[in-house]
Amino acid sequence: MEGWPCGCELSDWAHLLPADVMHLISEKLKSITDYVRFRAVCSPWRSASLPKPSHFPPQLPWLMIPYEPWCSDSDDGTRLFYDLFESKMRKLLLPETIGHMCSASYRGWLLLVETKGTEVFLLNPLTRARVDLPSFTTPVRYLKGKSSAPCYDARWVFGYNFVITRVTFSADLTDPNCLIMVFVERCWGLFCCRVGDPCWTMVNIRPSNAPTGDAAFYNGCFYLFSKGVMYITEFNKPEKLVTCFLEDKLRDSDLFLLEGKSGLHVVAVRDTKIEDEEAPGQGDEHHTSADNTTEGNEKGVKQTFELYQLYHDSNKKYSEEPPPEMFPMHLHSDLKKISDTSSTTIFYGEKHHFLAVCSDDWDSLDGDCMYIEHKDEPSPGKDHGGEYYDYYYSISFAKIGGTECQTVACEIAGEPPIWPPAPAMWFQPSCV
Numbered sequence: 323m324e325g326w327p328c329g330c331e332l333s334d335w336a337h338l339l340p341a342d343v344m345h346l347i348s349e350k351l352k353s354i355t356d357y358v359r360f361r362a363v364c365s366p367w368r369s370a371s372l373p374k375p376s377h378f379p380p381q382l383p384w385l386m387i388p389y390e391p392w393c394s395d396s397d398d399g400t401r402l403f404y405d406l407f408e409s410k411m412r413k414l415l416l417p418e419t420i421g422h423m424c425s426a427s428y429r430g431w432l433l434l435v436e437t438k439g440t441e442v443f444l445l446n447p448l449t450r451a452r453v454d455l456p457s458f459t460t461p462v463r464y465l466k467g468k469s470s471a472p473c474y475d476a477r478w479v480f481g482y483n484f485v486i487t488r489v490t491f492s493a494d495l496t497d498p499n500c501l502i503m504v505f506v507e508r509c510w511g512l513f514c515c516r517v518g519d520p521c522w523t524m525v526n527i528r529p530s531n532a533p534t535g536d537a538a539f540y541n542g543c544f545y546l547f548s549k550g551v552m553y554i555t556e557f558n559k560p561e562k563l564v565t566c567f568l569e570d571k572l573r574d575s576d577l578f579l580l581e582g583k584s585g586l587h588v589v590a591v592r593d594t595k596i597e598d599e600e601a602p603g604q605g606d607e608h609h610t611s612a613d614n615t616t617e618g619n620e621k622g623v624k625q626t627f628e629l630y631q632l633y634h635d636s637n638k639k640y641s642e643e644p645p646p647e648m649f650p651m652h653l654h655s656d657l658k659k660i661s662d663t664s665s666t667t668i669f670y671g672e673k674h675h676f677l678a679v680c681s682d683d684w685d686s687l688d689g690d691c692m693y694i695e696h697k698d699e700p701s702p703g704k705d706h707g708g709e710y711y712d713y714y715y716s717i718s719f720a721k722i723g724g725t726e727c728q729t730v731a732c733e734i735a736g737e738p739p740i741w742p743p744a745p746a747m748w749f750q751p752s753c754v
């Protein structure tokens with residue numbers, strides 16, 4: 323092959339490198355995509371590298387494109403993932419997803435749910451590893467209850483699609499103490515289990531008839547937003563409840579919980595009215611606002627995004643309700659606005675699907691910004707390969723704290739005709 327030393331073929335040249343050198347090189351690679359390419363060069367390179375390396379930083383996310391889960395006759399299980407940073411649509415053959423809704427993702431795993439909640443499991447799309455979870459057809463028990471016997475029938479919740487909007491777990495799934503939490507939006511409930519448990523456990527910390535915005539499980543505690551109030555309870559002390567009343571400007575915002583490198587963060591999304599002024603980017607058809615409306619109107623609504631750090635001291639005494647003269651205020655937890663977001667990049671999707679990546683780990687990633695998935699009507703004259711959908715997925719770029727958005731990936735795939743609509747979600751590839 324021309325260009326290789328001594329006129330040798332690629333396979334001969336690859337054998338010239340000592341195994342320990344190839345192993346050192348493989349450990350310097352940060353991208354899973356580059357690692358797969360490295361292992362594909364030849365068998366010596368593959369032998370010198372681990373099949374499931376653990377040295378990777380959190381990966382740059384792919385956007386998983388929704389699919390129709392019940393078209394089993396024509397569905398071969400091929401799923402689409404858009405790699406924003408290589409501008410490629412990646413195809414993965416995942417027959418396990420046929421007949422199952424992909425409701426959420428976390429740390430490289432997808433949460434798949436069969437109709438009516440009869441089958442629930444986690445799937446790693448890269449390794450095809452699978453972890454089975456309890457079915458929701460089995461009655462669940464209450465975390466606060468004195469009896470451990472199942473006592474709550476959750477089957478009614480799964481009369482609609484995509485009722486689970488969040489999944490998190492406390493440790494590696496191979497850890498027998500790993501606690502898995504899901505947030506079921508329709509009943510505003512938190513449910514948790516360990517691998518091998520016969521049923522789910524319901525964390526009953528929501529006041530009756532109070533709608534919930536978002537929930538999370540972090541560092542042994544459950545967090546739940548409800549009408550400008552945050553409720554916190556510990557898994558090991560479920561009888562003790564922290565009630566945190568948020569300041570006025572946060573009570574009027576949409577709040578979402580997000581795991582960051584320094585702990586649990588809160589993203590505040592607030593509408594900002596634009597009146598009697600020329601909006602930035604006027605005349606540029608590629609600028610869109612974060613709420614999917616085009617900039618350039620004299621009057622309209624934009625959205626601003628602010629990032630807060632959540633501080634919670636579980637050693638302080640708890641209070642079920644504050645005295646009236648103390649309202650509104652923080653109790654035992656503080657939300658402090660993060661002024662320096664230069665090393666933080668947020669990926670914002672539908673149905674509370676947020677991800678945060680440290681931009682210091684990636685030369686190609688800017689800090690202090692967000693990548694926002696949204697849906698647009700098809701552009702006139704744009705060729706979509708003979709297919710037509712009412713809406714198409716696009717990705718925009720915005721600065722944290724700013725209001726201007728610029729489209730960076732336009733109409734990458736169509737929205738399948740599912741009701742209620744399936745969420746597009748950011749997914750971080752992982753080999754473990």
